[in-house]
Every structure is written in structure tokens, then in C-alpha cells.
Amino acid sequence: MEAKARAPGKIILSGEHAVVHGFTAVAASIDLYTYVSIRFPTPSDNHDMLKLQLKDMGLEFSWPISKIAEVLPESGSQSSSVPISCSVESSKSIAALVEEQNIPEAKIGLASGVSAFLWLYSSIQRFKPATVVVTSELPLGSGLGSSAAFSVALAAALLACTDLVSLDVNDQGWLSFGEKELELVNKWAFEGEKIIHGKPSGIDNTVSTYGNMISFRSGNLTHIRANMPLKMLITNTKVGRNTKALVAGLAERTLRHPDAMSFVFSAVDAISKELAQIIQSPTPDDLSVTEKEGKIEELMEMNQGLLQCMGVSHAAIETVLRTTLKYKLASKLTGAGGGGCVLTLLPTLLSGTVVEKVISELESCGLQCFTAGIGGKGVEISFGVPS
Numbered sequence: 001m002e003a004k005a006r007a008p009g010k011i012i013l014s015g016e017h018a019v020v021h022g023f024t025a026v027a028a029s030i031d032l033y034t035y036v037s038i039r040f041p042t043p044s045d046n047h048d049m050l051k052l053q054l055k056d057m058g059l060e061f062s063w064p065i066s067k068i069a070e071v072l073p074e075s076g077s078q079s080s081s082v083p084i085s086c087s088v089e090s091s092k093s094i095a096a097l098v099e100e101q102n103i104p105e106a107k108i109g110l111a112s113g114v115s116a117f118l119w120l121y122s123s124i125q126r127f128k129p130a131t132v133v134v135t136s137e138l139p140l141g142s143g144l145g146s147s148a149a150f151s152v153a154l155a156a157a158l159l160a161c162t163d164l165v166s167l168d169v170n171d172q173g174w175l176s177f178g179e180k181e182l183e184l185v186n187k188w189a190f191e192g193e194k195i196i197h198g199k200p201s202g203i204d205n206t207v208s209t210y211g212n213m214i215s216f217r218s219g220n221l222t223h224i225r226a227n228m229p230l231k232m233l234i235t236n237t238k239v240g241r242n243t244k245a246l247v248a249g250l251a252e253r254t255l256r257h258p259d260a261m262s263f264v265f266s267a268v269d270a271i272s273k274e275l276a277q278i279i280q281s282p283t284p285d286d287l288s289v290t291e292k293e294g295k296i297e298e299l300m301e302m303n304q305g306l307l308q309c310m311g312v313s314h315a316a317i318e319t320v321l322r323t324t325l326k327y328k329l330a331s332k333l334t335g336a337g338g339g340g341c342v343l344t345l346l347p348t349l350l351s352g353t354v355v356e357k358v359i360s361e362l363e364s365c366g367l368q369c370f371t372a373g374i375g376g377k378g379v380e381i382s383f384g385v386p387s
């Protein structure tokens, strides 16, 4: 038997970074997924290892399970129904387990993902040999929440193999978790995000777990029911960056200028609340879709200006903003910034020819454009026979 989970990436429509400081943000899932499958060896497989295959990267890591039990004794003594944070002691042991795998220098960013894997695996499945395979449709480190999708899919697949989750293993296709189970997946995924992000707000793992569109503030989510179509062009600047470093840099800026930054964050909070209200308000009784789109564009531009104040924009992001503005289209960075992806609203009445022109101009600058379905389902699980 094999358990396979898939968890979606996300876009942040407004409020990234401010959400880390306790202000409102609005996010939606996208239909690009990270998949995690788990298979426990049969007696004939005859292995006592924990193996992690990162298929897209062509990397495989493995540890004797006895070694994990020896250096992470804490994991064996806790209950998988109560998510706990990785202690300083355990994070040192995990760092040593990761270091001995000699991750190639060019892919060293994966070390935090592998660390999150070791913590979640040993805490939930303890010291059982297994092979875990990961694949992803999301670009890593680009603002589309690959770290959260990884943590959510991992937590879901691991929990699906415990008696804490009661799904019918004979059911075919993708299955949804119950409310209590989703809550547990989300809490464990948050522990994974903490290892990758340092100080996450929790918005990314929450939207990846629950899907759809949410407004999020101080750990609390409110579901948003969109009353209008929303189409975004996503442009990947392909400039690499790391969320943990960007969040830490902004925390320092906030310490240097607490009063100024609190106004910036409050302004973002107001933008997110207005955005949520526009998206949910009835159409056409209230405003026409075109009027709503005009307001959303203005809010996106304002949010982008405030992200510039936070110091998380980048020359490549500015190139996208300038290019799309030539076609009277509004854009903002999404996720941590510093490179990564930019969102451009594609209004419903925009002609296909203009979309083609803007994409071709962006791509001629070496950027990569795509669209994705917004607001689909959150994490799901399937059971099957391994191929």
C-alpha cells in the first residue's frame, strides 16, 4: 500500500510580510501541487532505512533508521496527535543528519526542506523504515508557497498512515480529510514551515491545507467566497531568493523604524480588508465586475508601493511592473519578493491579443509567464498500489 498526498501552492493577493507582523493578508490556492508518497518496506524489501527521493532534483537521501532513533530520541516519546516544535537540541541533531548527505552546493537551499522532512517524519512515524518520494509542479523559492505545499503534503501523507486519520484505503481517487484531521495536518505543516521560514505567519500552510481563498490575521482564517472571476498572469522573474532571509531582513528594518513601519503595515491591513470585501460583494447589484477590477488594480498598485517601502522589491520585479503598465495592467509581487513571482490582474474584458503581446514582451526579457486556476481544493490524499 502506498499513501500519496497532494497539496497546492498559493498566491498572496495582498498582505505578504505584513501578515508576519500580525496584519491581514488575502491568499488563494492555485492548481499547481506538491506530491508526497510514502511506502513502507515489505519483509522481502529487507531494508531498515529511511529514504527520501526528491525526484525533480534527481536527489536521494537515506539514513539507517537506527541512527535517527539514536540522535532524535525525543521524537519517539511524543504523540503525533500533538504537534510540537523542533527543539534546539533536535535541530542540531537534524543539521548533522542533513550535513552527512553532502547536498550539492548549488542545491543547498534544499537543506531546510530536508530538515523539515526529518522532523515531521520522526515525530509522526517515529522510527519506521520507509521510502518517501516528493515531486512538485511548483517552482521552488519563487513566492508560490512551495515550502508550505511541501510541509502540508508531507504532514498529510504521514498522518494518513496513522490511526489518527480514518479514511477508507480502498477508496479510489483523491479523498478529502475531515475538519479535525485538516486542523492536525495544518498544525504539523506549520512546524515544517517554521523550520524552512524561521518565523512564518502560517498563511501559506493554512491556504494549502484548506484551499479556496482566505483572509488571514494572527493565526486566524476567514473563508472568502469570491463573487467575481479572478484571472492572474503569473510571471516568474527566475531571480532566486529565500523567504527566511527576506522575513529576517524586514524584521530588522522594523526594529530600526518601528513607528514608520507600523503605519506601512496598517495601510496594508486596510488594503487587504478592502480587497476581501470587494471580492465577496455581490455582483452586479453592488459594483460591476469592471468597476471591481478597477478597484482591485488600484489596491494591487498600492500594496506593491508598500512592499517597496518594506525593501522586498527587486529590479526584475520592477521590469515586470513597467512592462505590464505599458498595457495599462496592474501588477504586484507575490510571496516574499526579492525576485520570485509577480501577479498581473487580467481583467475579464481584456482582449486575447493584448494578453499575448504582454506575455511575449515579458518572455523576451527572459521571464516565464503562466496562468493557474485560482481557489481550488486544499490538501487531498489517495491510496494505491505503488507502480
Ligand SMILES: Nc1ncnc2c1ncn2[C@@H]1O[C@H](COP(=O)(O)OP(=O)(O)O)[C@@H](O)[C@H]1O
Residues within 6 Å of the ligand: 034, 054, 109, 110, 111, 112, 113, 114, 134, 135, 136, 139, 140, 141, 142, 143, 144, 145, 146, 147, 148, 150, 196, 197, 241, 242, 243, 244, 335, 336
Ligand atoms: N519539493 C520540495 N522538496 C524539498 N524541499 C522543498 C520542496 N519544496 C520546497 N522545499 C523547501 O522550501 C524552500 C523554498 O521555500 P521558500 O524560500 O519559502 O520559497 P517558496 O515557499 O516561495 O517556494 C526550498 O529551498 C526547500 O528547502
Ligand SMILES: C[C@@](O)(CCOP(=O)(O)O)CC(=O)O
Residues within 6 Å of the ligand: 015, 016, 017, 018, 019, 020, 142, 143, 144, 145, 146, 147, 197, 199, 200, 201, 202, 203, 204, 243, 247, 334, 335, 336, 337
Ligand atoms: C513573506 C510571507 O508573508 C509569505 C512568504 O511566501 P513564500 O514563501 O515566498 O511563498 C511570509 C509568511 O507569511 O510566512
Ligand SMILES: [Mg+2]
Residues within 6 Å of the ligand: 145, 146, 147, 148, 197, 204, 243
Ligand atoms: Mg515559503
